Amino acid sequence: MKGIGNKNHFIETVQMKGLTISLIASADQTEIIHHKLEPNTRWALEPEEGWEALEYLIVVSGELKLSTNGGYEIYKTGDSFYRSPVKEHYVFQSIGTTEFLYVSSQPVFHRYSQISRDLMNLAISIEKKDGYTGDHCARISKLSMLVGEAMGLNSKQLLRLNMASFFHDIGKVKIPLDILLKPEKLTQEEWEIMKMHTSYGRQVLEETKLPLLMSAGLVVEQHHERYDGKGYPFGLAKDEIEVEASIISVVDSYDAMTTDRSYQKGRSKEEAILEINRCRGTMYNPIIVDVFNDVKHKL
Ligand SMILES: [Fe+2]
Known part of the structure; x- marks a missing residue:
């Protein structure tokens, strides 16, 4: 259907160490990026000067562990996390193979x-x-x-x-x-x-x-x-x-x-x-x- 995009169609996919990221959609300064992490792979959100974006992620399968001061939080399928803007370092680690969608109001994928x-x-x-x-x-x-x-x-x-x-x-x-x-x-x-x-x-x-x-x-x-x-x-x-x-x-x-x-x-x-x-x-x-x-x- 027009305007909805193809099912399972990634615009571009990049593979890195334990991590595959695919751009799903990009418009109006917003990007939706699919992330697939192999078990025990780290992924971080970091503050950046002059970066006021909304950063949002939702786990679609598997589990992410977020280290916090003195402990950790677990994000399971369907759980979401967002910050606007990101003011601290957040380091997530996949427990098993984990997939999540990451939405950012400032395009980052290509860079x-x-x-x-x-x-x-x-x-x-x-x-x-x-x-x-x-x-x-x-x-x-x-x-x-x-x-x-x-x-x-x-x-x-x-x-x-x-x-x-x-x-x-x-x-x-x-x-x-x-x-x-x-x-x-x-x-x-x-x-x-x-x-x-x-x-x-x-x-x-x-x-x-x-x-x-x-x-x-x-x-x-x-x-x-x-x-x-x-x-x-x-x-x-x-x-x-x-x-x-x-x-x-x-x-x-x-x-x-x-x-x-x-x-x-x-x-x-x-x-x-x-x-x-x-x-x-x-x-x-x-x-x-x-x-x-x-x-x-x-x-
Ligand atoms: Fe060296």
């Missing part, structure tokens, strides 16, 4: 989906150039969340960790290919350029102007800092390093050691764990190594 999709593709293209044959970014993100959750980080930190871990090496996009792909050892000068991927990563994420990615940028910039202050780019030490960056540092090393690269075979899990523990308190924050030891049976 949000395009940027996320471009960045994810970029991150994956970089891991391949970097010699990884598997899903390095996705694995780092999963392992980081395992450690972050065991440490009891709050939902805002977990979300930042989730993004920063996936995009930790995105700055390598600005490193000349002859350096990134060089099979031999880098010269001192080349190494100095390579180290800049940390700050480049922050720049790339800040350029998106999306608040969550901008805040993840700070973590990305610090992912090669060391607990003893001998890391880069700033030589920050101990608590000067964001906790999320300290987690990524341990997990990234573990994954790099245990993964088969195009040019070398990975070490065993046991060897990698020994190596992480050998560098406890020098390279790595001891608290995080301890938590890592506690969750390592889940790796």
